[in-house]
Amino acid sequence: MADWTLFEVFIRSKHGLNHKHVGSVHAADSEMAIENARDLYTRRNEGVSIWVVPSASITATATDEKEALFDPSDDKIYRHAGFYKLPDEVGHM
């Protein structure tokens, strides 16, 4: 298995939804990765579409960077609808 590639698997569970990461598979190439992912992750109609991506191709945020990376949005509460107080007579907006 050493010369097989590790692929991350993403599945769209229903039409209209996003693909979601479900796990990984080893395969000789991407075509085989799709087949393996089908057998492993959709034995009970869990998906309508599969993406496979070589794990090595994914760039991710380092988990320890969490603060530096996401802090800037913390103090921008005016980006949320609830920040704006409107009188009751306006009703639902």
Place this chain on the structure above:
Amino acid sequence: MYAQMVETGVKSVKSTTEMSSEEQAFQARIDAEIKIEPKNWMPEAYRKTLIRQISQHAHSEIVGMLPEGNWVTRAPTLKRKLQLMAKIQDEAGHGLYLYSAMETLGADRDEEVQKMHEGKAKYSSIFNYPTLNWADMGTIGWLVDGAAIVNQVPLQRTSYGPYSRAMIRVCKEESFHQRQGYEILLHLMREGNDAQKEMVQDSINRFWWPVLMMFGPSDAHSPNSAQSMAWKIKRHSNDELRQRFIDQTIPQLQILGCTAPDPDLKFNEETGHWEYGEIDWTEFFEVLKGNGPCNKERVAQRKKAIDEGAWVREAAVAYANKKQQRNAA
């Protein structure tokens, strides 16, 4: 259980003052029920223990296919054969989910499988017992998968993210396993002749004690429990889970119209729990050491599958390379 007696390599659980600041932050995260993810800092002992635990769990799923595979060609009807194959295929899937989770800790799958073949890594003791009659397919689904469920349900909340997610996926599929097993037995008991009913009782008699051993030794003899609990890679004690299993299983046993081979089994009105007899731990440790009825056969069969499948894996790579070259040309 599927991972029995996992060594933590830790003599005693460190107090907060003995921990480095990194360890303190790590433990605080676990205490707050925040999942540890592959790229987070973790103590080396946590990483190593998890690799041992998850690989043991994965090996169990894979070796666990063998006792059931024994009956595929002899299932009594096409319907039973299809159900059994679907169940076994799920177990292969469970093994793969778990190996994937293990790889996120930096372990190499081939190396870990190799360790099992060399007897350095274990798998659950239960799969070293033979499957002698058709009713064993029912008993395994009902009792062995039933015990696995009791163990795996709390592991859905385990502290390591990829392990927890693998467990959630596994648990979704286990209920089918247990129900198909119980239905096999129920059918034999309700529609079967005397010989078939005897076959069920014989099967339960043989599997009862080994199934109770699946939960591992008594709390008093589980030196690694405290650290595993602190890390939340184990969430309940062995005895607690065993009791939970017995309490939920006895009523099902009664519905079957069968008995357990335990003269000391009795219901305690006060505690509301079933009390059971002494478990033969000598047998358990012998099986774990490699001296069970099927240890050698199981490992030999796994090795054979890997060795004789080598050319298929190599051919797949050769074919993939050729395709790539053709596409590049």
